[in-house]
Amino acid sequence: MQTAEIRQRWLNFFEGKGHTVVPSASLISEDPSLLFTVAGMVPFIPYMSGLVPAPYPRATSVQKCVRTLDIEEVGKTTRHGTFFQMNGNFSFGDYFKKEAIAYAWEFLTGSKESGCLGLDPQLLWVTVFQDDDESISIWRDVADIPMERIQRRGMKDNYWSTGQPGPAGPCSEIYYDRGPAYGREGGPEADEDRYIEIWNLVFMQYERGQGTGKDNFEILGELPKKNIDTGMGLERVAFLMQGVENLYEIDQVRPVLDLAAQLSGKTYGAVVEDDVRMRVVADHVRSALMLIGDGVTPANDGRGYVLRRLLRRSVRAMRLLGVDTPIFKILFTASKDAMKAAYPELETDFERILKTAIAEEETFLRTLTAGTVYLDEALDAVKASGSKQLAGDAAFLLHDTYGFPIDLTLEIAEEAGLTVDRDGFKSLMAEQRDRAKADAREKKLGGTDLSVYSAFRAKGVTKFAGYEELATGAEVLGLIVDGADAKHAKQGQIAEVILNETSFYAESGGQDSDAGFIVADGMQLEVLDVQKPVKGLISHKVLVRSGEVSVGQKVTTQVDADWRLGACQAHSATHVVHAALRQVLGPSALQSGSYNKPGYMRLDFAWTQALSLETRSEIEEVTNLAIRGDLAVSAQYMSLPEAKTWGAVALFGETYDESVRVVQVGGPWSRELCGGTHVARSSQIGLVSLIGESSVGSGSRRVEALVGIEAFRALSAERALVARLSESMKAPKEQLEERLAQTIEELKVAQRKLAAVQASQLATRIPELIASAKEFKGSKFVATNLGELDSVDDLRTLASQLRDKFGDTSATAALFAVIAEKPMLVVATTITARQHGIKAGALVKVASAILGGGGGGKDDMAQGGGQDVSKIDAAVVAIEGALNA
RNA sequence: GGGGACUUAGCUCAGUUGGUAGAGCACCUGCUUUGCAAGCAGGGGGUCAGGGGUUCGACCCCCCUAGUCUCCA
Numbered sequence: 001m002q003t004a005e006i007r008q009r010w011l012n013f014f015e016g017k018g019h020t021v022v023p024s025a026s027l028i029s030e031d032p033s034l035l036f037t038v039a040g041m042v043p044f045i046p047y048m049s050g051l052v053p054a055p056y057p058r059a060t061s062v063q064k065c066v067r068t069l070d071i072e073e074v075g076k077t078t079r080h081g082t083f084f085q086m087n088g089n090f091s092f093g094d095y096f097k098k099e100a101i102a103y104a105w106e107f108l109t110g111s112k113e114s115g116c117l118g119l120d121p122q123l124l125w126v127t128v129f130q131d132d133d134e135s136i137s138i139w140r141d142v143a144d145i146p147m148e149r150i151q152r153r154g155m156k157d158n159y160w161s162t163g164q165p166g167p168a169g170p171c172s173e174i175y176y177d178r179g180p181a182y183g184r185e186g187g188p189e190a191d192e193d194r195y196i197e198i199w200n201l202v203f204m205q206y207e208r209g210q211g212t213g214k215d216n217f218e219i220l221g222e223l224p225k226k227n228i229d230t231g232m233g234l235e236r237v238a239f240l241m242q243g244v245e246n247l248y249e250i251d252q253v254r255p256v257l258d259l260a261a262q263l264s265g266k267t268y269g270a271v272v273e274d275d276v277r278m279r280v281v282a283d284h285v286r287s288a289l290m291l292i293g294d295g296v297t298p299a300n301d302g303r304g305y306v307l308r309r310l311l312r313r314s315v316r317a318m319r320l321l322g323v324d325t326p327i328f329k330i331l332f333t334a335s336k337d338a339m340k341a342a343y344p345e346l347e348t349d350f351e352r353i354l355k356t357a358i359a360e361e362e363t364f365l366r367t368l369t370a371g372t373v374y375l376d377e378a379l380d381a382v383k384a385s386g387s388k389q390l391a392g393d394a395a396f397l398l399h400d401t402y403g404f405p406i407d408l409t410l411e412i413a414e415e416a417g418l419t420v421d422r423d424g425f426k427s428l429m430a431e432q433r434d435r436a437k438a439d440a441r442e443k444k445l446g447g448t449d450l451s452v453y454s455a456f457r458a459k460g461v462t463k464f465a466g467y468e469e470l471a472t473g474a475e476v477l478g479l480i481v482d483g484a485d486a487k488h489a490k491q492g493q494i495a496e497v498i499l500n501e502t503s504f505y506a507e508s509g510g511q512d513s514d515a516g517f518i519v520a521d522g523m524q525l526e527v528l529d530v531q532k533p534v535k536g537l538i539s540h541k542v543l544v545r546s547g548e549v550s551v552g553q554k555v556t557t558q559v560d561a562d563w564r565l566g567a568c569q570a571h572s573a574t575h576v577v578h579a580a581l582r583q584v585l586g587p588s589a590l591q592s593g594s595y596n597k598p599g600y601m602r603l604d605f606a607w608t609q610a611l612s613l614e615t616r617s618e619i620e621e622v623t624n625l626a627i628r629g630d631l632a633v634s635a636q637y638m639s640l641p642e643a644k645t646w647g648a649v650a651l652f653g654e655t656y657d658e659s660v661r662v663v664q665v666g667g668p669w670s671r672e673l674c675g676g677t678h679v680a681r682s683s684q685i686g687l688v689s690l691i692g693e694s695s696v697g698s699g700s701r702r703v704e705a706l707v708g709i710e711a712f713r714a715l716s717a718e719r720a721l722v723a724r725l726s727e728s729m730k731a732p733k734e735q736l737e738e739r740l741a742q743t744i745e746e747l748k749v750a751q752r753k754l755a756a757v758q759a760s761q762l763a764t765r766i767p768e769l770i771a772s773a774k775e776f777k778g779s780k781f782v783a784t785n786l787g788e789l790d791s792v793d794d795l796r797t798l799a800s801q802l803r804d805k806f807g808d809t810s811a812t813a814a815l816f817a818v819i820a821e822k823p824m825l826v827v828a829t830t831i832t833a834r835q836h837g838i839k840a841g842a843l844v845k846v847a848s849a850i851l852g853g854g855g856g857g858k859d860d861m862a863q864g865g866g867q868d869v870s871k872i873d874a875a876v877v878a879i880e881g882a883l884n885a
Numbered sequence: 886g887g888g889g890a891c892u893u894a895g896c897u898c899a900g901u902u903g904g905u906a907g908a909g910c911a912c913c914u915g916c917u918u919u920g921c922a923a924g925c926a927g928g929g930g931g932u933c934a935g936g937g938g939u940u941c942g943a944c945c946c947c948c949c950u951a952g953u954c955u956c957c958a
Contacts, residue, residue, distance in 0.1 A: 300955075301886075367954075396956095401890045403955045429957080432888065436958040439887045610952095694952085792942080796905055822941065826904095841904090853941035857904045864904085865941030 001117075003085075003238040003252045004341040007062045009115055010087045010232070013107050014060035016115075019089055022061040023640070027294040028303065035303050036066040036291075040088030041229045047092050048204065048227050049166055051454045052535050054092035062087050062234065062342075064290060068306050071313075075279030078193070078239075078246035082310065083287035085234035085342075093225030097135060100201050100228045102142045104174060108199070109143075117241065123177045125149045125187050125195055129158040129170030135203070139172070151189045155215035160202045160229075167223055168208035174199040176240050196240065199232040248279040252342075255334045257282035263330070264321035277317040281331065284314040289335045292353045293346050297592065297606040298360045299700060311360045316405045319368075328361045329354065345644075352588040359608050364403075371404030372412075379416050388417075392424015399425075400432065452480060453534045456498045461536035463501040466514070466677065467635070470559040474499040474518075476551050480539070488550045489542075497525065497540040497549065503557045505564075506530040506538045510594035511571050511676040516559040523547030523555075564677065566598020569685045569708040571676045572633055573623075574601045575663065577688065577705060578649075579670035580622035581605060584615060590649070592700060599710030607701045611693050619703070623688045631666030631682040635674075638662060648673055687711040755794075762786070762798045766805060773811070776883040779833055780811035783876045789817040792824050792863060799828040800861070806830050812838055814847070814879050816872050823851045823872055824865040827879075834859050838883065846882050847875040 015021050025043040027036050037043065040063040047054035063086045073080040089103060108124065110116025126145060128135040130152040139145050161168035175188045175195040183194030204227040211217025235247040242250055248257055260281040261268045268278055288310045291303070298308040311328075318327055332354050340347045378394045390413050398404040406425060413420050456478050465472040479486045480496040489495035497518065504527060507513040513530035518540065525542035533539050542549075549555075574596050581589045585607065593604040611619070637659050638646075648662045648671040663674040665682055679685060689711035692704040706714050722733050731739040765786075773780040782802060789795060795817050802813045810832040816825045825847055827840040840862035848855035848864030851871050855864015 301958085305957090363954090370954085397889080400888080400956045401954085432957050436887050436956095440958050793905065800905085824941070844904090848941060851941075855904080855941060862904070863942075867941075 001112075001238075001241050002341070003234060003250055006117070006238055006241070007085065007087070007234060007342055009117070010062060010107070010234075011060060012115055014089045014103070017058075017089075017103060019058045019060040020056040022059050024062060024064045024085075027064050027066050027291055028296065035306060037063060038065055038067050039063070040065070040086030040231045041090065044090055044092075044229070046535060047090075048229065050225065050458075051451075052457055056092070057094035058089070058091045060087075060089045064294075066287060066291065066306075068309070071309070074283050075248070075276040078196075079236075081235060081247050081283050081287075083283070083290050084247075087232040087234050089228070089230050091228035093227065096205075096226050096228060097201075097203050098138050098142070100203070100230060101135070101138050101172065104199055104201060104230065104232075105143045108174065117237070119176070119241075121145075125151070125175040125177060126172055127151045127153045127158055127175070127188055128172045130154055132158075132170045132172070132203075135170070135172050149187065151187050153189065159215070160204070161208050161217070165209055166207070167204040167227065168206050168217075168219070169202060169204040169226075171203065172201045173197050174201075178240070196236055197233075198236050198240070200230065202229040202231075204229060246279075248282050252338045253282045253286055255338045256285050256331055259331060259334050260318065260321065263327060264318070264323050266321060274321060277321050280317040281314050281321075284310040284317075285328075285331045285335045286339065288314065288357060289332055289339065289346065289353060290343075292356045293343070293349055295590065295592070297356055297700060304700075308360060311357060312364050312403075312405070315361060315364050315368075316408060319408065320411065326358070326361055326365070328357045332357050352590070355588050356606065363608075367403045368408070371398055371402040371408075374398060374402055375404060375409060375412060379413060379418060382418060383416075388419060390418055390420045392421035392426075392428060395420050395422075395425045396428040400428075452483065452485060453537055453539070455485075457534045457537045460500075462499060462538040464503075464505075464538065465501055466503040466505050466559065470503055470516075470561055470564060472501055472503040472557055474501045474555055474557055476549060476553045476555060479549065479551055488548055489544050490548050491544050491546055493544050494528070495542055495544065495549070497542055498537065499540070499555070499557065501557075502530075502538055502540070503559050504530045504538070504540060505559075505567070505677055506532045508532060509674055509676045510574065510596055511567060512595070512597035514559045514567065515563045516557070517545075518542060518549075518555050518557050520547075520549075520553055520555045523549055523553075525549060525555075563598055565679075566708060567596070568677050568679045570596035570598055570601045571674075572665065572678045572682065573685045573688050573705065573707040574603055575665055575670050575672055575674070575678075576623050576626050576682060576685065577601065577603055577619070577703065578605070578672070579665065580619045580626065581703070583622055584619050596707075599707055600704070601707055602702055602704040604700055604702045611701070611703075616690055616693055616703075620688065620690050626666065626669065627682050627685045627688065629666065629682060631669060633663065633665050633678045633680055633682060635661055635663045635678065643671075643673060646671055687715075689715055758790070758794060759797060762794060763801060766798075766802055769802060769813075770805060774880070776880060777836075778810065779836055779838060779883065780806065780809060781814070781880065781883055782811070783814040783816070783879065785816040785818075785872050787818060789819050789824075792817075792819060792826070795819075795824060795826045796861070796863065799826045803828040803830055808832050810836050810838075812840070812843070812883065814843065814876065816875070818869055819865075821869070822853075822865055822867060823869045823875075824863070825851070825855070825875065826861070826863045827857075828861050829859065831860075843879050843882055846878050850875045850878050 011021050022043070025037055029035065029037045029042060034042065040061060041048065043063070044059065046052040065084050065086050066082060068082050070080045071082060074082060091100070107116050108119045109121045110118065112118040121143070124145070126139055126149065128139070128150065136150055139150055158171045158173065159168070160171050176198050178194050178196060183191035188195040188197065205223055207220040207223055209218040209220045235250060238250040239245070239247050244250060247253065257268065257278050260278045266274050268275060288307060291307045291310070296303050296307045298304050298311060314331070336346045336350055346353070375398055378390060382390050395406060395409050398409055399406050410420055459477065476497060477500055478498040479489055481489055481493060486495065504516065505511065505514045507530060514527070516527050518525040518527060524545040524547065526545050527540050527542050529541040531539050531541070574594050578591050589605050589607050591603055591605050595602050640660050643660050643662050646662065647668065660673050661675055662671055663676070663678055664671050686708040688705050688707055690703060690705045691714065694702050705711070722736070726733045726736055729736060729739050769782050769784060772784070773782045775781065786795070795815050799813050799815050803811065809830065811830045812827065812833050814825060814827045816823060818824070825844065827843045829838050829840045839859045841857045841859060844855040844857060844862040844864040848866050851866025852868045853864060853866030855862060857863055
């Protein structure tokens with residue numbers, strides 16, 4: 001049975017049991033502390049914990065998941081994959097153990113004709129938590145499983161909790177027996193390779209307290225609402241049902257594996273190391289495909305870095321298989337074709353996905369080339385030193401600084417007949433890990449407690465009236481002062497206000513929160529910030545300007561009209577700039593983040609190179625033409641699939657409800673899912689002026705722009721600047737550029753001439769200086785103070801010329817000058833003088849010490865300086881003394 | 886979030902106890918020659934990423950900022 005079919009059967013089955021089918025959430029987790037969606041229940045956490053009331057009593061999903069903790073194990077075992085799909089059914093205070101077990105049994109063992117999987121009941125084993133007799137009796141009841149195939153296990157295996165206070169409870173797991181060929185008898189307790197876990201049923205029925213680890217905590221009591229959370233590994237069931245050996249050989253993965261074999265000319269199943277490499281390629285390419293599909297782009301940190309590792313490890317594995325040409329185009333196409341039955345959006349987005357993957361492949365190939373040069377040098381050095389081993393720090397430097405993978409280093413070193421100090425490398429890696437971990441621990445002390453909001457959220461959502469009006473009547477439902485529930489807040493205090501309804505826009509979707517006031521008779525609150533701490537709940541952070549605010553009070557929310565207009569202009573401008581970017585650069589220039597507030601907007605987007613000035617102008621032009629076009633801006637609600645067929649751009653990393661809001665500018669010209677506030681027509685944006693373009697890391701760029709009156713003011717200020725320049729340069733602005741270039745050129749010529757004149761003027765003094773030479777111990781000595789000079793270069797040139805004039809007589813020149821009010825000297829010696837043991841460097845040291853400074857140089861030429869100009873004569877005497885000694 | 890490396894002529898890059906910034910290619914001029922990266926001679930071209938500090942003196946040492954590459958979490 002094809003994987004896509006198992007998936008569809010699952011959804012159909014649970015829909016038939018009254019479950020709401022929830023589409024897979026993005027791999028990009030909404031929870032910022034999680035890199036990715038790592039389990040099927042992640043999108044349902046707020047409902048499980050009771051923070052947000054569940055919109056449905058029971059739900060089912062097939063969730064895309066990525067886990068890279070065990071990335072090193074991929075390909076070596078049957079169980080580790082970085083991308084997998086988790087089938088789940090969930091109950092939020094609705095059904096409990098009995099139904100959960102019955103559904104699971106029915107779906108696994110029911111006939112294929114009835115839409116189930118038709119597995120042989122004799123091959124299924126179950127485990128339960130040691131004290132959970134209730135589950136055992138249900139299993140006996142509904143499934144008639146013999147006691148021999150039910151095993152009790154402890155906290156470590158069969159008790160679930162988040163690791164923190166909150167819901168917890170026992171689990172029951174279902175295993176599939178692959179037969180005696182795969183291991184020993186005795187059920188999952190004995191052998192988890194023969195008995196494969198396929199489904200975990202979690203019964204959340206208790207509230208856990210403080211504690212550490214998996215088994216060291218206290219149970220506080222029963223939960224008021226008991227939940228069911230189950231997860232069936234789709235890949236595991238698929239590989240068992242397809243009669244293959246592991247998850248790399250199922251229909252959704254195998255084609256890429258075969259392609260890796262074909263491209264490298266190797267046979268799958270022949271050499272263990274090569275098999276692992278082929279599986280790595282098959283697994284990683286699929287994970288990368290799905291991540292890019294969900295909008296992740298390669299980067300140096302966070303999610304992007306995980307993606308980069310997957311892509312680079314794929315290239316590396318192919319190299320080790322002997323393929324060093326670009327291969328992503330064929331591999332990704334094959335993976336896409338294997339996955340598109342379940343995820344049709346991969347086909348429509350494939351151009352963008354492939355472009356992203358290939359760009360990373362190219363940059364990595366460049367990195368490898370650079371690393372190879374360095375490695376070759378290092379290996380030559382090792383050979384030259386007579387050693388047989390490349391040091392651990394050299395291998396680490398290659399890996400850490402040049403991004404050159406360690407196993408390629410090992411391979412290339414081996415070809416050169418050398419070994420690598422692996423232990424040294426490993427310990428350096430461990431050091432780096434410890435550094436990063438220690439840092440992460442330090443920064444983690446910021447987990448905010450949201451429980452104070454859950455009581456308010458339980459009463460319902462805050463109604464947002466701000467799309468239609470700037471002011472609205474409301475009632476104060478709650479106050480939070482210093483993180484705690486409060487009844488009143490007095491003048492001068494800062495408090496959070498929860499209302500039943502508000503016209504204030506809370507910061508989201510990149511748009512800054514509204515400014516304004518909340519007022520009532522004799523009371524005024526200045527709104528400082530507006531946030532949505534919990535989905536559906538709006539909290540206003542306010543300063544009590546006058547009077548006192550109390551729970552139950554009737555108030556009016558008044559958004560500052562000027563502020564809001566600016567905010568609308570900026571947010572609409574963001575959409576227009578985004579559309580212009582995609583029009584000019586192509587559809588892969590997808591927004592990855594944005595921020596806007598009155599007068600200003602910035603937009604981060606996926607792009608690999610800096611934008612040229614011409615491209616920036618073009619984007620600015622397209623943007624402002626769209627503004628001049630007076631396009632209608634509208635917002636309407638529709639279902640997510642409907643929005644997708646409209647071609648609306650969904651911003652990755654955001655999660656959307658069943659009903660989404662689509663904001664259009666000029667109909668299809670720009671369509672984005674967005675909850676922000678906008679102007680009514682594009683012309684109201686006024687003006688957009690790009691002020692900057694920069695990098696936010698490899699593969700991601702940022703544009704910044706001023707919007708509306710702010711844009712005008714900035715341009716106006718620049719115009720004034722040009723006018724002032726024009727005036728001081730005495731040239732009309734059209735000729736300003738030319739005039740400036742000309743002036744700079746003239747200045748350069750004049751400086752050069754001046755330098756030449758000064759040099760020749762100094763050169764005229766040479767005969768006079770030679771004539772003034774004294775003689776010490778048979779060697780000539782010239783010393784003079786040239787007075788004020790511009791640079792030490794002149795001094796040096798003259799000293800050098802003087803020395804040349806002396807030819808092969810023994811002579812020393814010591815020239816002094818005052819440069820920038822400090823005494824400087826240069827000493828030059830002829831070859832003959834040096835043969836007599838006269839050293840310029842030593843003489844400079846003697847003289848500069850007297851001048852109150854220091855100096856040095858070589859035997860032939862040296863320079864130095866000091867602080868005290870009046871000591872020059874004394875310095876000359878000191879040199880003469882040294883020559884006489 | 887924490888590390889490491891890099892930024893020098895139009896391009897590719899050298900440049901150690903801190904003491905006058907270089908090479909190859911490209912460019913300009915002249916000669917020679919006219920067959921595949923032509924040769925010879927001469928020449929122009931540099932805020933050594935930007936800013937600050939230490940020093941008599943910084944491409945070099947220290948600090949900050951920006952850009953680029955890279956590893957770890």
